[in-house]
Amino acid sequence: MSNILKRPADTWSPLYFLASVGAGGLSVTFFMYLMFWVPHPGRTVPVFEDIAAALATxxxxxxxxxxxxxxxxxxxxxxxxxxxxxxxxxxxxxxxxEKAQALAASNAQTQMMALPLALAMSINGGFILGLVFVPGLWSVVEYLFPLAMVAFLAVGVLAFRQLGQFIARVTASGGFDCAKNNSFAQMLPAFALAMTGVGLSAPAAMSANATVAGISLVLSSFFLVAAALIVLVGLVLGLRSIMENGVAAEQAPTLMMVVPITTILGILMLRQAHGLEVSFGVHMDGAEKMMLLTRLLSVEVIFALFGLTVLAATGYVRRFLTGEAISPGNYALVCPPVALSVLTQFWINTGLVGAGLIEKFGTAYWALTAVALAFQAVAVALVIFLHRRHFRASRGAAMRTA
Structure with a gap:
């Protein structure tokens, strides 16, 4: 039986939803080219007509x-x-x-939160596909915003139901193993709620209807707060166990989960700031945006360095990327460089250029943009490498799903 060709991904885990999330995130990194390099006067984001006009030049x-x-x-x-x-x-x-039943009775029950995370990512990604490839979409976008909010709310309800089931189980009957919580895996619910929240914040930034924008602001704020609270709880619980028991080597990539969550919440806050300015007259100037983005990017760099240090200390690459053991948790490595690329683009264009610190398309601009593109290149290389490793048939691959 060991000679039968099989794919490691055939031994499925909910963490494989992160493969979908990573691919969706990469599509956003390419959308940043259009967002900041293609003029789109009168619109918050570039659409098909703006792209066609730019090509015509x-x-x-x-x-x-x-x-x-x-x-x-x-x-x-x-x-x-x-x-x-x-x-x-x-x-x-x-x-x-039986594997699903065992998952539902363990700390890993929150892995199922990768489902609403992937659904929210795909809705966000679908909106980008529509803006870029569908002519005339902007003319009906006001009708789409309420539908999009309903879709994101449905995902949010799913996320809270799953989170509620987990909390109800561990608080009513115990069973949460703190010793085995030596990672930041419990931040996955925050990731899912943040992704839902950033989708709900889009109408705030793009809608010309103050009522729609106001509802968007309220709903996205709720998910922002919920995600932030779960991040704080996850940090406290995870760090305590890590300091006492050492990090769970296979889950070491989760130590960088703060990076994509920070990018998502940063975009959410920028969208809210734009909505407050357009619909309610509350202005956030360029210098304030620069400082917000600089602080958020600082958080990401710190956690990225922390995560890379631990990955090196545990020999993660040798054991789980290039070795015989194959873990679906590998896909958690894609999100940090994607997030760093996206937030760096916002930091450069909305922050530094917006505050007048550097000139758009000048030497400093392209030097810093090269850093964002390097993060993107790392993410693309990771997706290609992981897709071949997990989805290419091999003989007797050693699969791990913890």
Whole structure:
């Protein structure tokens, strides 16, 4: 039987939803090219018509950047959706297994929060695909915003139901193993709620209807607070166990989960700030945005360095990336460079350029943008490497799902 060709991914875990999330995040990194390099007057985001107008100018550099962006959005957007469908099919069969019952009785029950996380990511990614590839979408966007909020609320209800089941179990009957909580795995619920919240914040930034924008502000604020509280609880519980028991080597990538959560909440706050300015006259100037983004980016760099230090100390790459053991938790490595790339783009364009500290498209601008592109390149390389490692048939692969 050991000679039968099989894919490591066939031994399924809910953490494989992170493969879909990572691909969706990469499509966002390519959308940043359009967001900050393509003029879109009168609109918060670029749409099909803005892209067509930019291509018509014949500017060689911009045309090349747009071509790369469109290809990246299309490829990784399609990968995001295909992996979501594949995971949903696997989940349907998984629910009836003993493995699912064991998961529901352990600390790992919160891994199921990867489902609403992936659903929210795909809705966000689908909106980007629509903006970029569907002509005339902006003319009906006001009708789409309420539908989008309903969809995100449905995902949010799912997330809170799953989180509530976990909390009810561990508070009513115990069973939470603090000694085995020596990672930041319990921040996954915060990741899911943050992703839902950033989707709910989009109408605040883009809608011309003050009522829609106001509802968006209220709902997204709720999810922002919920995510922030769970991050704080996860930090306290995780750090205590790590200091006492050492980190769980296979879950070491979770130590960088703060990085994508911070980017998502940062975008959420920027969207809210824009909505408050346009719909309610509350202004946040360029210097304030620069300082907000600088502080958020500082948090991300600190946690990224912390995580990389622990990965090196535990020999994670040798054991779980290039060794025989294959873990679905590998996909947690994709989100930090994606998040750093996206937030760095916002820090440069909305922060530094917005505050007048550097000139757009100047030497300093491109030098800093190169850093964001380097993070993106790392994420792309990781996705390609992990997809081959997990989805290519091999003989007798040693699969781990913890």
């Amino acid at each position: 014949g500017h060689t550099g911009r045309t090349l950047a747009i071509a790369v962006a469109l290809a990246g959005i299309a490829v990784f957007g399609a990968l995001n959706l295909s992996l979501l469908v594949w995971n949903l099919r696997k989940l349907s069969a998984f629910r009836a297994t």
